Amino acid sequence: MYYEPGNTDHGLPFNPFKSCVVPRPIGWISTLDANGVANLAPYSQFQNITFDPPIVMFSANQDIHGERKDTTVHAEREGSFVWNMATYDLREAVNLTAQSLPRGQDEFAHAGLEKAPSRLVRPWRVAASPVQFECEYLQTVRLPGNPPMGTVDVVFGRVVAIHIADDAITDGKLDIARIKPLARLGYFDYTYVDKTFTMRVPNAGNGGGMEGSPEKVAEAALAKAARA
Numbered sequence: 180m181y182y183e184p185g186n187t188d189h190g191l192p193f194n195p196f197k198s199c200v201v202p203r204p205i206g207w208i209s210t211l212d213a214n215g216v217a218n219l220a221p222y223s224q225f226q227n228i229t230f231d232p233p234i235v236m237f238s239a240n241q242d243i244h245g246e247r248k249d250t251t252v253h254a255e256r257e258g259s260f261v262w263n264m265a266t267y268d269l270r271e272a273v274n275l276t277a278q279s280l281p282r283g284q285d286e287f288a289h290a291g292l293e294k295a296p297s298r299l300v301r302p303w304r305v306a307a308s309p310v311q312f313e314c315e316y317l318q319t320v321r322l323p324g325n326p327p328m329g330t331v332d333v334v335f336g337r338v339v340a341i342h343i344a345d346d347a348i349t350d351g352k353l354d355i356a357r358i359k360p361l362a363r364l365g366y367f368d369y370t371y372v373d374k375t376f377t378m379r380v381p382n383a384g385n386g387g388g389m390e391g392s393p394e395k396v397a398e399a400a401l402a403k404a405a406r407a
């Protein structure tokens with residue numbers, strides 16, 4: 180089948196677009212409102228975009244009333260946000276934090292989640308989440324779209340502190356099969372990662388870029404300069 184979004188009909192009972200880019204990691208983003216009340220919401224339009232320094236982004240559509248999402252407004256005003264890894268075990272809490280609550284209601288309390296303080300930024304961390312990034316707000320790129328929800332705020336943040344639970348690490352690596360990170364599919368479907376395999380790019384040196392290791396990238400650059 181073939182269709183042109185906005186021009187021709189896909190002809191299917193459900194729109195297939197979101198199901199084509201899968202699985203999407205969930206940016207479970209915590210922020211503070213102007214009165215310091217904790218806000219927490221899942222954003223599956225989320226990614227890391229570079230590693231030196233580490234930068235992440237989430238993409239917040241406007242709501243059904245054409246209003247900007249609270250997470251965007253808070254991140255911009257406060258200058259920070261925290262990313263919490265969503266896991267299969269935390270799925271029900273993740274879902275509860277997607278509810279639209281009256282302003283001023285603590286979304287950690289709503290989802291029965293314990294808070295952990297951050298070190299470098301003010302928004303709370305989800306204590307039960309195995310990995311959290313403290314992020315300094317960088318900028319928002321606002322892309323116009325169709326009303327009411329199409330216009331989107333793509334919010335970028337620099338990761339300034341990383342917390343990883345000790346029991347989420349086995350033999351020096353994040354134990355993905357144990358953590359079971361939660362991910363979005365299309366429709367109302369989700370998955371979680373519990374299977375991994377390893378593959379290296381042939382003749383790609385020490386693979387610093389693939390590993391996301393600035394130290395190894397610098398090492399490879401030095402080795403290349405020494406050979407030249």
Ligand SMILES: Cc1cc2nc3c(=O)[nH]c(=O)nc-3n(C[C@H](O)[C@H](O)[C@H](O)COP(=O)(O)O)c2cc1C
Nearest residue numbers: 220221222223224238239240248249250277278279
């Ligand atoms: C798993 C999941 C992923 C979501 N991803 C997004 C997303 O990428 N962008 C978005 O605008 N809304 C997304 N939502 C909806 C928001 O979480 C929801 O609108 C929330 O109330 C926003 O809260 P806020 O206004 O406090 O930021 C998602 C919801 C769920 C359950």
